[in-house]
Amino acid sequence: MIDMQKIEAITKQVLEKITPGKEDRAKVDAITRELEQKVALACKQEGIPAVVRVEGSVAKDTWLRENPDIDIFMRLPTSIPRKSLGEIGLKIAKKAAGTYEQVERFAEHPYLEIFVEGYRVDLVPCYDAKPGEWQSATDRTPYHTDYIKKNLSKGLNNEVRLLKKFMQDVGVYGAEIKVGGFSGYLCELLIIKYCSFAETVRAFAKCDQRVIIDIENYYKNRENELSLLFPEPLVMVDPVDKGRNVASALQPQKLYNFVGAARAFLKKPDAIFFDPPKPQGLPVTTLKSHLKNRGSSIVFLVIEQVSAVPDVLWGQLYKTKRSLHKLIELNDYKILRDEAWSNEKTLSIFIFELEQQVLPNIKKHLGPPLEREEECENFLAKYADNKQVISGPYIEDGRWIVIVPRKTSDVIALLKEKLADGGKTAGVAELIAKSIRKNLKLLVNSEISEVYVENGDFAECLTDFLSGTPFWLKI
Numbered sequence: 001m002i003d004m005q006k007i008e009a010i011t012k013q014v015l016e017k018i019t020p021g022k023e024d025r026a027k028v029d030a031i032t033r034e035l036e037q038k039v040a041l042a043c044k045q046e047g048i049p050a051v052v053r054v055e056g057s058v059a060k061d062t063w064l065r066e067n068p069d070i071d072i073f074m075r076l077p078t079s080i081p082r083k084s085l086g087e088i089g090l091k092i093a094k095k096a097a098g099t100y101e102q103v104e105r106f107a108e109h110p111y112l113e114i115f116v117e118g119y120r121v122d123l124v125p126c127y128d129a130k131p132g133e134w135q136s137a138t139d140r141t142p143y144h145t146d147y148i149k150k151n152l153s154k155g156l157n158n159e160v161r162l163l164k165k166f167m168q169d170v171g172v173y174g175a176e177i178k179v180g181g182f183s184g185y186l187c188e189l190l191i192i193k194y195c196s197f198a199e200t201v202r203a204f205a206k207c208d209q210r211v212i213i214d215i216e217n218y219y220k221n222r223e224n225e226l227s228l229l230f231p232e233p234l235v236m237v238d239p240v241d242k243g244r245n246v247a248s249a250l251q252p253q254k255l256y257n258f259v260g261a262a263r264a265f266l267k268k269p270d271a272i273f274f275d276p277p278k279p280q281g282l283p284v285t286t287l288k289s290h291l292k293n294r295g296s297s298i299v300f301l302v303i304e305q306v307s308a309v310p311d312v313l314w315g316q317l318y319k320t321k322r323s324l325h326k327l328i329e330l331n332d333y334k335i336l337r338d339e340a341w342s343n344e345k346t347l348s349i350f351i352f353e354l355e356q357q358v359l360p361n362i363k364k365h366l367g368p369p370l371e372r373e374e375e376c377e378n379f380l381a382k383y384a385d386n387k388q389v390i391s392g393p394y395i396e397d398g399r400w401i402v403i404v405p406r407k408t409s410d411v412i413a414l415l416k417e418k419l420a421d422g423g424k425t426a427g428v429a430e431l432i433a434k435s436i437r438k439n440l441k442l443l444v445n446s447e448i449s450e451v452y453v454e455n456g457d458f459a460e461c462l463t464d465f466l467s468g469t470p471f472w473l474k475i
Helices: 004-018 022-045 056-060 082-097 137-151 157-169 184-194 197-205 223-229 252-267 284-294 310-330 373-383 411-418 430-438 445-454 456-467
Strands: 051-055 070-076 101-106 110-116 119-127 211-213 234-238 241-245 297-303 335-342 348-354 362-369 391-396 399-405 440-444
Touching: 004 157, 004 197, 022 051, 022 070, 022 082, 022 119, 051 056, 051 137, 056 070, 056 137, 056 184, 070 082, 070 137, 082 101, 082 110, 082 119, 101 310, 119 137, 137 184, 157 184, 157 197, 157 252, 184 197, 184 211, 184 234, 197 252, 284 445, 284 456, 297 411, 297 430, 297 445, 310 335, 310 348, 310 411, 310 430, 335 456, 348 456, 362 373, 373 391, 373 399, 411 440, 430 440, 440 445, 445 456
Parallel strands: 070 119, 211 234
Antiparallel strands: 051 070, 101 110, 110 119, 234 241, 297 348, 297 440, 335 348, 362 399, 391 399
């Protein structure tokens, strides 16, 4: 039975911490007004007519006290060529940002992230497009803002805050490529659908199949079309664009983690879900002992600086991880888990935990089944008199088999061979391949100790990886 009284007590306590107060609102309001004016002035100086407006959670009053997510959008004329939108937008944003700390980011096109008085602010270009005439993904954002302001009932702003905070602390909030989690807009739509944080959590805790939500009933009596249009496990039809799934960028694993955390919270409500313990890296001596006794082989691919904005970097890291995973498994090594980590500046590390680093020197190679006569002839022609064959060809379970030597029996030797040119032929992303060619370290188990000691954030990541247990399962 769900203890709703306890949940209400916890959420009341949490809201007191995360809801912006008068001073917070005044400070954020002053920053947004100043930046709006600076962006508008920069547009004017560049001779570009633009509508400049605050968007996102600040405009919708769904922001968290410690993380306002301030978005200043410049809606530029549709006459600007698509390939020039990001370049022109960045030029305007940099002029408006002046001496503030800046980071170039990239979604569908570049935008600028700046830091003002401890707050992160995104300066984003988009087209001043009419509904349905989108030229870039960000063109919808002003319409998203208007929709939420119109449809989020009074008093539900705090329910959005609770959902965001919960998701943030269980690690599933944030639509950026690094996280691949729930966006703020998706959270707001979920609250419009379920009317409260508790009911949203309850709905996902019961999740045992694909979730489809169509708030505006665009596909009423046509639900079968949705499975053809949107293959993702969570579908939220965008109220301002019925051809778009708001949850399309949500990584399935983040959805599943949310389902697990929701079930754990309802089973045993606790304020720790909104205030998790700060991760701590294991002492290096404990790490070495743990790796020695763990029984697996953990392989680390350590590379140095990759010149890319964070969103491009993470896209390349994840693409490379998938390619390396495939390469390793195709060569018969059993991967237990994998991970990518980066400080986004000087160091990136791929982690692959294998059942074993070294395989037997020989392997069974499966040939074609007997019903494929022509393929069988080709197989026999290749292997019947082949001196490399250790045993066979012979028939087993209706197909030809040979026992042959492995080309490489050590995963480190395999990776050295396949990454000698940077790994582009193995599917490694271009910028990662460039860094691999410059400087790649292949380390196994406790050989990572020096890197571990020198990088506290990586130490926390590896400690968490080795544990494998989310904090909310330990309550």
